[in-house]
Amino acid sequence: MNIQLMLHRHHRHHLHPPVVTLAPPPSTPSINTTTKADNRSGTFRTAIIIFVPMSLLLVLSTLAIAFFRLRKSEDVQKRLDSGGxxxxxxxxxxxxxxxxxxxxxxxxxxxxxxxxxxxxxxxxxxxxxxxxxxxxxxxxxxxxxxxxxxxxxxxxxxxxxxxxxxxxxxxxxxxxxxxxxxxxxxxxxxxxxxxxxxxxxxxxxxxxxVPNASLDRFIFDPIKRLLLNWETRYKIILGIARGLLYLHEDSQLRIIHHDLKGGNILLDSAMNPKIADFGMARLFVVDQSRGNTKRIVGTYGYMPPEYAKFGQFSVKTDVFSFGVLILEIVSGKKNGSSVNAGNIEHLLSYAWKKWREGKALSLIDQTLRSGSNSDKIRCIHIGLLCVQENVAKRPTMASIVLMLTSFSMSLPLPSKPGFLLESSTNSNLSFPGQFPSWTIRSNQSSHHPINISINEASITEPYPR
The missing domain is CATH 3.30.200.20 (Phosphorylase Kinase; domain 1)
Structure with missing residues (x-):
């Protein structure tokens, strides 16, 4: 009986296994995503609050230092320009x-x-x-x-x-x-x-x-000028042009010489020109195109009228002086002396008159018997382009070097030169005889003509003289 009951229970267990009820897994604490997002946002805001003011402070400090240095440099230049x-x-x-x-x-x-x-x-x-x-x-x-x-x-x-x-x-x-x-x-x-x-x-x-002294000792001397044939004179003109091009555009500094003349061009043993005397030179910032000054320095006969009258200068100041030099080298005549016998007439007005009359050949130095007359006329043409009264029409030194080396290049017609000096009757700025180097001072604004007065001796003479 007992055995039957046990077999019966065993048989039921296999046919209907007991139901096991599983307990639910222990609950996991929920993550508070809102709190974490708030923490990240707070950290970002803190970084911004610290970084932005520090960046602004650094930028402002750099600008302040740069401004202070620029103002210091400008103050020094103003004291010099005012003559103080x-x-x-x-x-x-x-x-x-x-x-x-x-x-x-x-x-x-x-x-x-x-x-x-x-x-x-x-x-x-x-x-x-x-x-x-x-x-x-x-x-x-x-x-x-x-x-x-x-x-x-x-x-x-x-x-x-x-x-x-x-x-x-x-x-x-x-x-x-x-x-x-x-x-x-x-x-x-x-x-x-x-x-x-x-x-x-x-x-x-x-x-x-530099063994051969200065250019003016040759071109204005009736004997020594015979040593300068046309080939040599042309080499001198081109060498000066290349030196100026270097100063204006090709050097690490941008320089305006400010006192270009025959006395400041030295000649070596091979008659190669070397520009000298940078005491009056002006330093330009790379993107600066012009400037003004109340302290006028230089040599009359070589400075353009906008500089002598108003104190306005630019690289075209040197271009004007270079044009005067070209005309002096080709003609053998000095701009600061009478070039027309019987009349007080200076080189620029004389050259312009001969050009308009179609008699430019008469301007060429009579001792220049060799060389092409067309090349000499071309140099006179370039010289007149350089001394034009309109500053914007004067070519740059880069263009001038191209004009001197590329004879196939056509040249524009020159306009009226800047007649700073015409005659003692026609100009208030005319000085008879040779021009010394003068320093002129004025306290007037650069927008008004400067009253010219001779206050001191030359400060622009080169070596040797």
Missing amino acids: PSKMAWTTVVSKLFKFSRHGGLHHADEDASQSVDSLRFDFATIRVATNDFSNANKLGQGGFGWVYKGKLSNGQEIAVKRLGDCSTQGEVEFKNEIVLMSRLQHKNLVRLLGFCMEGKERLLIYEF
Whole structure:
């Protein structure tokens, strides 16, 4: 009986297994997504609050420093332009605060600039020995700042030494100007600055020695001009043009020479021209096209009327001076003296009159018997284009070099030159005889004509003279 009951239960268990009720899994705590999102948002806001003010502070600080430096440089330049004394030349600001690069524009301090200048420093004892104690036998000539001496260094290198006389405030400015600019310029048609000396009251500039003196000693001398045939004169014209092109467009600085004339063009042993005397040069920012000044410096007969009258200058200032030089080289006549016997008539008005009359051949130096007359006429044509009264019509130096080297290039007709000087009866700005180099000061606005007065001796004479 019991056995039957047990078999019966076993049989039921296999046919109908017991139902097992599973307990639900333990509940997992729910994640509060809202809280996490709020945390992330708060962190982002905190980062913004910290980062943005710091960025703005950095930008404002950089702008403030740049503004301060620019204002400091401009203040120095204004003091110089107004003719007031300044203990620090604007070129010192250029060398220590800024680096002007043709491709990079305005950059911050070029720390190598002052080191480069310092590497050119000579001690006075060395130069005194080289010039035999500045003996009279070694004098090459006298310039606006003092005498120029020939010397020889211990290694046998010949040098030319410009020794400043009375070192006025202006002299100090031009002295520093030339050091800073010339130390950064290298071109075969620029005279090379070898060094300088500043000891006590002594101020010396040391250049490479250029044996054939200056261009004006040849073209205005009835004997020496015979040494300059047309081939040589053309080479001189082209060399000056290439030197100016380098200054205006191809160097790491953008320079306006401001006192281009025959006395500032030196000739080496092969009669290659070298532009000298950068005491009056102006430094331009890369994208600067023109400027104004109340301090007019330069040489009458070579400066354009917009500069002499209003103090307005640009690269076209040098272009005008170059045009005068071309006409002087081709004609053998100086713009600062009468070129028409019996009448007080200066070179630009004379050349323009002959051009309009179709008698440009009569302008050519009679000693130039060789060479193509058409090439000489072309140079006169280019010269007249350079001295046009309308500044915008004057060509750039790049165009001038192309005109001089590409004879297939057609030239536009020139318009009236800038007659700064016509005759003693027709112009209030006419001066008979040769023009000295004068400095004119005016406190008037650059938008009004400047009253001309001769206040001091030349400060623009080159070496040698």
